Amino acid sequence: MALRAFIAASLLVVAGFCRAxxxxxxxxxxxxxxxxxxxxxxxxxxxxxxxxxxxxxxxxxxxxxxxxxxxxxxxxxxxxxxxxxxxxxxxxxxxxxxxxxxxxxxxxxxxxxxxxxxxxxxxxxxxxxxxxxxxxxxxxxxxxxxxxxxxxxxxxxxxxxxxxxxxxxxxxxxxxxxxxxxxxxxxxxxxxxxxxxxxxxxxxxxxxxxxxxxxxxxxxxxxxxxxxxxxxxxxxxxxxxxxxxxxxxxxxxxxxxxxxxxxxxxxxxxxxxxxxxxxxGAPAVSPTGIGVLVLSLLAAAAPAFRRQRGRSAAIVHRQMATRNAN
The missing domain is CATH 2.120.10 (Neuraminidase)
Structure with missing residues (x-):
């Protein structure tokens, strides 16, 4: 949920830059x-x-x-x-x-x-x-x-x-x-x-x-x-x-x-x-400026994505361990 919220907020920021x-x-x-x-x-x-x-x-x-x-x-x-x-x-x-x-x-x-x-x-x-x-x-x-x-x-x-x-x-x-x-x-x-x-x-x-x-x-x-x-x-x-x-x-x-x-x-x-x-100004609303902004936002989101993937893997591991024990 946190990752999705971050990405949604990031898209809103990009949209704001586009409304020049x-x-x-x-x-x-x-x-x-x-x-x-x-x-x-x-x-x-x-x-x-x-x-x-x-x-x-x-x-x-x-x-x-x-x-x-x-x-x-x-x-x-x-x-x-x-x-x-x-x-x-x-x-x-x-x-x-x-x-x-x-x-x-x-x-x-x-x-x-x-x-x-x-x-x-x-x-x-x-x-x-x-x-x-x-x-x-x-x-x-x-x-x-x-x-x-x-x-x-x-x-x-x-x-x-x-x-x-x-x-x-x-x-x-x-x-x-x-x-x-x-x-x-x-x-x-x-x-x-x-x-x-x-x-x-x-x-x-x-x-x-x-x-x-x-x-x-x-x-x-x-x-x-x-x-x-x-x-x-x-x-x-x-x-x-x-x-x-x-x-x-x-x-x-x-x-x-x-x-x-x-x-x-x-x-x-x-x-x-x-x-x-x-x-x-012009660089912020240019395709290059927007591209740099998107890449920066994705880079900032990467740690949150890795943490989310790690938590998901841990949950799967525990579920398999429980199933084997039973």
Whole structure:
């Protein structure tokens, strides 16, 4: 039983490494005029549409969505949307169809500022929000949309991401630095520079293994293919960013590249071990990486298998001895 349980758990681990996917949002669809929701394969750097957001509470198409984040309590994919209301709308997005469902209207923030906002849940289900327009930092109550201003970050943050008790602020639009954010005061403390210039907004999210992925948006929608959206990984210790490559244009035959906005991969996790950027990524989800992982798991299972085989042999030996004695 112990051996079977070990192997079953090992297979689940391998399956987890294979699920290298994320969600992002693109330009409005020609079908219904609302924002298109994409599933991104992080290893292959491809984006495939799963559907559109549909209409908001005012029955108008949701033309723009950003600030994607997963909730650790209900597993839903949350985002901020523009629906024609005077304030941004907090929505959940279907992970199979992309359809948006209204949760609440966000108070004290103008709808015109929605594209400059970022969100992240922490492990306790608290939702945090930052603005790249005025650098403000808030607590947000999802059920009511009520906001509580914590403080001013003092720097331009275009994405938030939470892991192991730390809220990270990801700079963009000219601010090429990674920060840790004090959720009591809103103070942003520099961790390190990306080591590469960043003129566009950067979205970010952790995968389940602890790698911080970055999405560098194609912000101006021009110059195909040089202005394609790009993926990168950010080192949590140094802040260095490694660009893994461009995301293939998701709209075949498009004259201008799509602009992807927002990146959500997995709910926030709080564990004792944080993987570095070099520990996971493309090698971890490549056939070679998976093969090495499987071999390692089988090698670890070998002692348990030998012990189980030894116990089985001993049982057979005792049964034969008993039969001969009778």
């Amino acid at each position: 996917q994320a969600f992002s949002v693109g330009d409005p669809s020609t079908a219904d005029g609302s924002a298109t929701i994409y599933r991104i394969n992080l290893a292959a750097r491809t984006a495939n549409a799963i559907g559109t957001a549909g209409n908001g509470a005012n029955n108008q198409p949701i033309v723009a969505i950003g600030a994607l984040t997963f909730s650790p309590t209900d597993g839903n994919l949350y985002a901020l949307a523009l629906t024609g209301a005077t304030t941004p709308t907090l929505v959940t997005l279907s992970q199979t169809t992309g359809k948006a469902t209204t949760v609440s209207q966000v108070s004290a923030v103008a709808s015109t500022a929605a594209q400059y906002l970022s969100l992240s849940f922490d492990c306790n289900g608290q939702l945090w929000m930052a603005s790249a327009a005025n650098d403000n930092f808030w607590k947000l109550a999802p059920a009511t949309g009520a906001t509580q201003l914590v403080g001013n970050l003092g720097v331009k943050i275009t994405a938030l991401a939470y892991r192991n008790g730390v809220l990270y602020g990801v700079g963009g639009s000219g601010n090429a630095n990674l920060y840790s954010i004090d959720t009591d005061t809103g103070k942003a403390t520099p961790i390190g520079a990306y080591g590469t210039s960043v003129s566009v907004p950067v979205d970010a999210g952790f995968d389940s293994s602890g790698t911080l992925w970055a999405l560098l948006r194609n912000y101006d929608g021009s110059n195909l293919p040089s202005q394609l959206n790009r993926l990168g990984r950010i080192d949590l210790t140094s802040g260095a960013m490694t660009i893994t490559g461009a995301i293939a244009e998701p709209v075949p035959g498009s004259l201008l590249p799509s602009t992807l906005q927002g990146l959500a991969i997995a709910p926030p996790a709080c564990t004792a071990v944080v993987a570095t950027a070099t520990a996971v």
